[in-house]
Amino acid sequence: MATLLLLGLCLASSVAGANVNLTSAGCVDPSGLQACQNKVNEQTTSCINQAKRDSSQQELLACSCADYINNYNCYAAFCWNRVWECEYQEYVISYMENCATAKLPVPYFPAPDGAADACSCNLGKVHMAVVDAIQETATCSNNADSGDASSNVQQIQGCNCCEISGAFSSIFEICPNTDPTLIGLSSIGDLESELNTQFSSCGPYLETYDCISSLSYSLDGVSTFLKPSDPLQTGTDTLSNGPGSVTTPASGQVFSYTNGGDGVVYTITAATGAAEISAKTSAAVPGSGSAQSGSDSTTSAAKSTGTAKSSGARVFARGPFTTFVLGCSALAVILL
Structure with missing residues (x-):
């Protein structure tokens, strides 16, 4: 089922024409980025092959996570001048x-307000606000414990x-001038379905309960x-x-961060024509930085994180601007 799901996501991305890829044009070190991405592709292919040998769907999904992490680390090093785009x-x-x-944390995400060369809509800020709304609903619902069952339901x-x-x-x-269909508007229907609540029926509840003062919601932006x-005044602008x-580089010439997903401490050196990424663990990371020799870190990461559990929080349905990215054509060939 996981294999079919991954292929289905790839096909959906292809049909939608919304494939999200990290390109090298305009990067401070485009050849360095390409070399780094080539290394990532090799590691991901090895990871997927190992997952197939192990017949492990969880390892396969972990390969995807490692692929993302390695790719955006490459970008943070070799294309730091385009990270707000x-x-x-x-x-x-x-x-x-x-x-x-x-x-989180992930390098250079979300973009700060007023950044140069930034996307016309702060996509990261929208995403995080929606995620916070979902997470705060769990807290809000848990706080409905007045002792009056009817009141709690309301x-x-x-x-x-x-x-x-x-x-x-x-x-x-957050993005009043942007065409809302480009930033997830159509996916709100999935929220309504999941909650069994139509927004059109929410008038009386939003009159009774002020989301901020009564129910303590707080969303940045x-x-x-x-x-x-x-x-509603609907924007018409495209993303630019x-x-x-x-x-x-906004984070300095050299910076370290602990990735929230895999727990690895990565040190990234910004390119001035060359760059390196190193990890303060035994996991090898694409680039010219230090890595333990003789091991396939992406495969190891897949084995170690393949059984990781999600936080259990509901995930906002994917908007048109988000797709599964693992190199879909390569993935299809490997899986088939």
Whole structure:
């Protein structure tokens, strides 16, 4: 089933024409990025082959997570001048939504407000606001413990409505000029279905329960939770990169971070024509940095993380701007 699911996601991406890839054009070191990505592809292929030998669906999914991590680490080193652009932000969102163990921090995500050469819509900020709305609904529902069963049911429904309103508000307030169909609007219907709640029925609940003052919702970038009766001004802009250019790496020439997904401490050296990535563990990482020889780190990571459990939080349904990315054509050949 996992194999069919992965192939299905690839096919869906192809039909939609929304494949999210990290390209080298305009990077500070395009040849370095390409070499790094080639190494990632080799490791991912080896990982998938090992997963097949082990007949392990979990290892196969872990290969996908490792592929994402290795690719955006390459980008952070060799293409740090483009990390605020739509392409990189979309890629990280794809990782967050398609890897069950994905967690922040991730380099250069989300983009800060007012960054040079940034995507016209702060996609990461929208994504995180929607994720927060979902997570805060779990807390909100758990707090419905007044002792009055009827009152609790009403409050839980208010929580559900605040979640849907929060998703709507994230899209329309954070990126008011962007065509909302490009940033997940059509996927809100999946939230409604999952919660068995239509936003059109939420008016009375949102009048009774103020999402911020009564139910303690707090979403970065959202000051007002929309009601069904509120007029919407729909943007029409496509996604594009803004003015300016990034001339120095925002995180410095050398920085380390602990990846939230695999727990590895990565050290990334920004390219000035060459760059390196090293990991402060035994896991080998693409690039010219230090790595333990004689081991396939991506395969090892798949074996060690293949049994990892997700946090159990519900995941916001994929918007049109997020797709599964593992090199779909290569994946199809390997799996078949």
